[in-house]
Amino acid sequence: xxxxxxxxxxVPTGLSRWTGFLLARAHQRAHALxxxxxxxxxxxxxxxxxxxxxxxxGPLSQAALGGTLRVDxxxxxxxxxxxxxxxxxxxxxxxxxxxxxxxxVTAAGSDALRVAERAxxxxxxxxxxxxxxxxxxxxxxxxxxxxx
Amino acid sequence: xxxxxxxxxxVPTGLSRWTGFLLARAHQRAHALxxxxxxxxxxxxxxxxxxxxxxxxGPLSQAALGGTLRVDxxxxxxxxxxxxxxxxxxxxxxxxxxxxxxxxVTAAGSDALRVAERAxxxxxxxxxxxxxxxxxxxxxxxxxxxxx
DNA sequence: TATTGTTATACTCTATAACTATA
DNA sequence: TATAGTTATAGAGTATAACAATA
Numbered sequence: 244x245x246x247x248x249x250x251x252x253x254v255p256t257g258l259s260r261w262t263g264f265l266l267a268r269a270h271q272r273a274h275a276l277x278x279x280x281x282x283x284x285x286x287x288x289x290x291x292x293x294x295x296x297x298x299x300x301g302p303l304s305q306a307a308l309g310g311t312l313r314v315d316x317x318x319x320x321x322x323x324x325x326x327x328x329x330x331x332x333x334x335x336x337x338x339x340x341x342x343x344x345x346x347x348v349t350a351a352g353s354d355a356l357r358v359a360e361r362a363x364x365x366x367x368x369x370x371x372x373x374x375x376x377x378x379x380x381x382x383x384x385x386x387x388x389x390x391x
Numbered sequence: 392x393x394x395x396x397x398x399x400x401x402v403p404t405g406l407s408r409w410t411g412f413l414l415a416r417a418h419q420r421a422h423a424l425x426x427x428x429x430x431x432x433x434x435x436x437x438x439x440x441x442x443x444x445x446x447x448x449g450p451l452s453q454a455a456l457g458g459t460l461r462v463d464x465x466x467x468x469x470x471x472x473x474x475x476x477x478x479x480x481x482x483x484x485x486x487x488x489x490x491x492x493x494x495x496v497t498a499a500g501s502d503a504l505r506v507a508e509r510a511x512x513x514x515x516x517x518x519x520x521x522x523x524x525x526x527x528x529x530x531x532x533x534x535x536x537x538x539x
Numbered sequence: 540t541a542t543t544g545t546t547a548t549a550c551t552c553t554a555t556a557a558c559t560a561t562a
Numbered sequence: 563t564a565t566a567g568t569t570a571t572a573g574a575g576t577a578t579a580a581c582a583a584t585a
Contacts (some may be wrong), residue, residue, distance in 0.1 A: 255440075255443075255447070257443050258440055260531075263418075263421040263511075263526075264440065265423050266417050267418055267455065267532075269418075269534050269537050272537070272538065273415075274410075279557045289583075292406055292412065293404075295405050296405065301405075304566070315553070315555090317567090318554075319567090320567070340562070340566085341541065341567095342565070344566080356499045363411075366411075370411070370537055371537060374533065374536060379410075381529060383410060385499065385533070386414065386416075387413060388535065390417050390420065391420050391529075452544090453543075454542080454543060462546070463576070463578090465546085466575080468544070468546085488543085488585070489543095489584060490583065491544080492543080
């Protein structure tokens, strides 16, 4: 009962059999939608992810944040700078180890995250507009299972 | 009967609800596997895609190739250079319009594509190792439907 | 005037190397 | 010695601008 084929010619016919190409296209679209949805909040998909992790797991170090997001610690610096400049997070001190920055969300960051999550949700609805609720869950579950 | 949740903690918990983040992770993994599989053949995921399109739709112009792959025509130049240098394609002439290059696959390119497709298939099996055949088809079909 | 292919250039993203301050 | 954060730098990847040839 599963339909294969090339429903909308979205991907060059011969390439449509490669999951990698479909993933590339789907990701490209998701990223663009996400980016547009978050832009008014001074957030990028990456900084939104960082803010979300800091809110969930904070206070945590920049190294821990980078490890969670799988981003190099040198790349994390700019992301944290950006979030701090926007007033969404603070670089606190860790009395137990004065090398580390203890990242925590501010009240403004918490508010921004709530708004951003609504915007992200709307962009996700846009991305998944063609799928029924059950199909969205299926896709979500299948993707989770091929993610290393 | 659909299972949601976070089967393997592959994505930071709070982020696992965002399809975009799962797509980013899945694409990142697929790209790495694809790249490794194709490297011995002097092919990248992008040049493999180009070779595949030229084989399927050739002879065609660089502009047409770029349009199909959604890659800027200035970016296509290097991809075509690379494939030509490897001896996989030829830049032919179009008598009807002397501006365009008529791209066609060589015999060596055809052979390389066959080998590359086997390698790509193996890397795809790797990517989808955790999914049953029916689930692979489901994922494929669902991805095709959110691809613009 | 518009289009094809090309080059030069710039911009984004990200990692490596090297530094400091701590441990 | 090793680690956290930082900076400078370099390498991909890709787009914009400008050009020659051709339509």
